[in-house]
Amino acid sequence: MKALLEILSDGKFHSGEALGKSLGVTRAAVWKKLKSLQSLGLRLDSVPGKGYRVQKGVELLEKQKITKELRSGFADSLEMDFFVTIPSSNDVAMSKARSGIKKNYFCFTEHQSLGRGRRGRTWVSPLGNNLYFSTLWTFYNGIAGLEGLSLAVGLTVVKGLEQLGVQQLALKWPNDVLLAGKKAAGVLLEVMGDPAGECQVIIGIGINIDLPTTSEAEKEINQSIAAVSQYTPNKVTRNKLAAVLIGKLSEMLTIFQQEGFGYFLNDWQNYDAFFEQPVNIIHGQQNIPGVAKGVDVSGGIKVLTADGLVVYKGGEVSLRRRIESYG
Incomplete structure (x- = not known):
């Protein structure tokens, strides 16, 4: 194939x-x-x-093109795999973690048959159109030291896209990248290892680069989506973006290991699409109205509710913009 x-x-x-x-x-x-x-x-x-x-041809991901864009010698510290189609890049990275791999690992694929997003949702993954990859990183401070990591990953994706000229970028808590208010990228984190010590984090990222039509995909995931090609005057090549994100993610993860999310908090809030906006917090069967007040040092979202200022964690709830109606 x-x-x-x-x-x-x-x-x-x-x-x-x-x-x-x-x-x-x-x-x-x-x-x-x-x-x-x-x-x-x-x-x-x-x-x-x-x-x-x-139609339009297709730019296949190539290790040689990607490593050529990385700084000299950096690729030697990485292991990378490339596939045409696999069920999930996160699953491949998880297998690598179980095998005891020592290098930082990146898995790229042209297509995922079982790509997934946060809270078990499907990530639509047509072959050759977008960028789907996972990276495996080892942390030594236990699961508690990972608070806010998904937010820092989303911020890193935004910075990488901005470097290539993409405009109208914003972040939706906890880990969605928006283009003109529509979802363009998502992040899924999975953790294995010692909850109190050394653990491996698998970070899956999906970015819409060029979607021929959004209607079918929007029906499948039940939300509006956008593609990078719609919001940049220049063509964003998949190999160039892959190289940029390898470098930026590696830099961010090294800093995060030492500083935690607090280092990135103010920068993340500069892109917060919902800051001071009316929102609904979906918690189980509850629908809690409030006003978004940014995030705290743990990566939790602060919401001013009828009961006062409450901090919600990413694993507990979903966030929706609340449309105020008058009349």
Whole structure:
């Protein structure tokens, strides 16, 4: 499948016969492979007499291109894997953690069949359009030392996108990146190891780079979404963004290990999309109205409610903007 994808990545038409010769398979086998790629979300054109092409082509993730963008020697401290399709990059990173890997690890994939977001939600992952990856990092201060980490990761994604010219970025507590008020990226953290000592954190990140249509995806995840390509005058290449985020995440995680979320608190609040806005806190069956007042040093959101100022933690609740009605 990867060899076929590499041929089609140029966006030009290729006949079934030519594809079969290049791959050493029959035209029937080529057709089956093409159908498999389509089922993963790849946009294919089929024109009699011309053959098959990927609409606009596709920029495949390549280790060589990514490492070329990193500072000299830095890639030697990392281990990276690249896949066409896997169930979940977080699951692969978790397997690496169980294997006892010592280097910091990054797993990239063109497609996820079981990509997931916060609170068990689905992350829509069409092949080749976006950026899906996970990183594995070891911390030594126990789970308590990880408070606010998902917020710091979201902030790092914003900084990386800004570096490449993306505009209208904001953050929704605890870990969503917004573009013009719509979700463009999300973060999922999973932890394994000693709750009081050394533990491994798997950080999964999904970023919408170029979505052909948002209506179907919006129905599936039940919220408005945006793509990076809509909010930058320049094309954001997936390999360049991957390299930028590897560098920025590595820098942030090193600082976070020593300083915690407090180091990033003020910067995060500069991007807070809901600060001083009326919100609803969804806690189980409860719907608690209030006004968002930023976050505290633990990464909890401060909400002014009828009972006073209350701090809520990310694992407990969801946040929704409350639309005031008058009349």
